[in-house]
Amino acid sequence: MMNLFRHELRVSRNATIIWTLSLSGLILFFMSMYPAISSDAKAFQNLLESYPQEVLVSLGISLETITSLLGFYSYVFTYIVLCTSIQAVQLGLQIISKESRDKTADFLLTKPVTRTSIITAKLMAALVLILITNGIFMVVARFTLPLFSDQSFDTSTFLLITSSSLWIAFFFLFIGMMASALLSPIKSVIALSLSMVFGFFVFSMLGAVVGEETIRYFTPFHYYDTAYILAHGTYEWDFVWIEVGLILVMGVLSYFLYRKKDIY
Amino acid sequence: MNLYLKELKSSRKSLFFWSLGMVFMIVAGMSKYGSLATTGQSLNELMNTMPQSIQAIMGIGTLDLSTPIGYFGVVFSNLILIASIHAILMGANMIAKEETDKTAEFLLTKPLSRAQILSAKLCATVTSILLLNIITSVVSMIILSAYYSEASSLTSLMLLMTGMFFVQLIFASLGIFIATINKSVKKTSAIATAALLITYLLSIAINLSKPLENLQYLTPFKYFEAKTILVDQSLDPLFLMLTLCIVVLFTSFSYGIFKNRDLQI
Numbered sequence: 001m002m003n004l005f006r007h008e009l010r011v012s013r014n015a016t017i018i019w020t021l022s023l024s025g026l027i028l029f030f031m032s033m034y035p036a037i038s039s040d041a042k043a044f045q046n047l048l049e050s051y052p053q054e055v056l057v058s059l060g061i062s063l064e065t066i067t068s069l070l071g072f073y074s075y076v077f078t079y080i081v082l083c084t085s086i087q088a089v090q091l092g093l094q095i096i097s098k099e100s101r102d103k104t105a106d107f108l109l110t111k112p113v114t115r116t117s118i119i120t121a122k123l124m125a126a127l128v129l130i131l132i133t134n135g136i137f138m139v140v141a142r143f144t145l146p147l148f149s150d151q152s153f154d155t156s157t158f159l160l161i162t163s164s165s166l167w168i169a170f171f172f173l174f175i176g177m178m179a180s181a182l183l184s185p186i187k188s189v190i191a192l193s194l195s196m197v198f199g200f201f202v203f204s205m206l207g208a209v210v211g212e213e214t215i216r217y218f219t220p221f222h223y224y225d226t227a228y229i230l231a232h233g234t235y236e237w238d239f240v241w242i243e244v245g246l247i248l249v250m251g252v253l254s255y256f257l258y259r260k261k262d263i264y
Numbered sequence: 265m266n267l268y269l270k271e272l273k274s275s276r277k278s279l280f281f282w283s284l285g286m287v288f289m290i291v292a293g294m295s296k297y298g299s300l301a302t303t304g305q306s307l308n309e310l311m312n313t314m315p316q317s318i319q320a321i322m323g324i325g326t327l328d329l330s331t332p333i334g335y336f337g338v339v340f341s342n343l344i345l346i347a348s349i350h351a352i353l354m355g356a357n358m359i360a361k362e363e364t365d366k367t368a369e370f371l372l373t374k375p376l377s378r379a380q381i382l383s384a385k386l387c388a389t390v391t392s393i394l395l396l397n398i399i400t401s402v403v404s405m406i407i408l409s410a411y412y413s414e415a416s417s418l419t420s421l422m423l424l425m426t427g428m429f430f431v432q433l434i435f436a437s438l439g440i441f442i443a444t445i446n447k448s449v450k451k452t453s454a455i456a457t458a459a460l461l462i463t464y465l466l467s468i469a470i471n472l473s474k475p476l477e478n479l480q481y482l483t484p485f486k487y488f489e490a491k492t493i494l495v496d497q498s499l500d501p502l503f504l505m506l507t508l509c510i511v512v513l514f515t516s517f518s519y520g521i522f523k524n525r526d527l528q529i
Binding site for chain 1: 345
């Protein structure tokens with residue numbers, strides 16, 4: 001089981017390095033725009049002074065949070081989460097479907113290990129890879145933010161926002177694993193992973209535009225609402241429990257299905 | 265011809281689900297229009313003075329949210345994203361699936377030249393992205409006409425959907441191109457994902473930052489945007505030309521490479 005775990009880590013090593021580097025580059029690239037945006041915001045705020053009070057109240061306050069350093073970071077962070085989710089769902093889908101695709105399933109299953117320990121080893125490896133990616137990203141982001149602004153920011157809020165990518169990635173890892181236990185042989189991992197992640201993503205963008213509350217329950221991208229974290233400095237625990245529940249259900253289901261699964 | 269029909273038949277089910285997703289997005293997006301329409305008007309004037317980068321962060325853009333078609337523009341930017349994913353996957357899968365399913369040898373023993381095979385697959389891809397586009401257009405039209413009936417919004421809708429079709433064409437030809445040049449399916453998947461993410465994130469970055477505007481030629485998501493189409497009431501001829509060049513280039517490269525492709529079985 002330890003061998004399998006190490007083998008899985010080694011197989012995905014390059015992909016993980018590429019993901020980590022691209023995410024770090026991405027946050028550097030996006031944050032480098034912040035100085036321009038913050039000066040835009042200041043100019044606009046001066047212009048707002050001449051508007052009636054009620055407009056200022058409805059707009060000015062949200063403008064201030066949105067264009068603060070952490071506000072802009074959390075906007076950009078939405079797209080980081082999109083990437084980490086794709087990584088996670090692909091890792092999840094691979095857990096079971098890769099062996100069938102590469103015709104290595106029969107080889108693996110002749111080894112003296114139970115199916116439960118196979119899936120456990122693979123799941124652990126995927127979890128470790130996700131942890132590494134998000135962990136390195138967090139460190140990079142922590143040192144990128146002060147580069148482009150001398151605004152001080154609340155570290156615990158920063159950590160709450162940044163770690164939400166990890167929780168969302170876990171969700172996608174498990175949904176990917178369940179899908180591969182349920183559906184495989186999966187013909188095209190990329191089709192399934194992109195349509196799942198972008199499906200949820202577009203759905204949550206629409207939800208943000210239309211401002212519908214119930215949509216939030218259906219898309220993990222809204223479980224950790226950055227606006228709420230910025231305002232209150234904590235997660236909305238209802239959604240955290242929903243996610244924990246969903247992950248447990250999907251995990252148990254995956255184990256259960258895989259143990260009885262016909263392997264092609 | 266048989267191959268074309270076979271390909272259409274095998275993409276029937278996935279097309280159904282993609283259309284369902286599109287319809288769902290349109291309905292979910294437009295259902296909220298009524299409540300926003302009233303508050304939109306008073307803010308419009310103020311929004312126009314807002315710097316572009318901040319509009320982008322607030323998710324508004326220069327669209328006039330008080331008209332149904334302006335509001336539809338917001339939904340449209342999401343529709344175009346879904347349609348592009350569908351197109352690149354269709355394109356890449358058309359080529360890659362023969363090798364993953366181990367049917368490539370069977371197909372190539374048939375009395376068809378490789379060019380004929382690719383042509384049939386190309387036609388099938390174009391047909392299914394066109395079908396997705398038509399379904400989206402019809403559903404959007406029905407929903408928009410429920411809000412109000414004015415001829416101008418219909419022509420705007422047609423323009424938007426034509427723009428979307430061109431973006432779909434670009435991504436489909438890109439998908440086919442990626443699948444023909446790469447040997448392994450794994451690599452094809454990785455590159456297609458990267459291409460999609462990079463072009464999408466680049467379009468977001470361009471919205472945020474003026475100096476990056478010159479990069480707009482690199483991402484199809486910037487070619488036919490709702491905010492410019494709805495103001496100009498026409499598609500930008502420069503981008504139309506560019507689209508044509510890109511599609512022709514990718515397609516002809518694909519023919520060249522596919523002819524000599526080694527099968528990976």
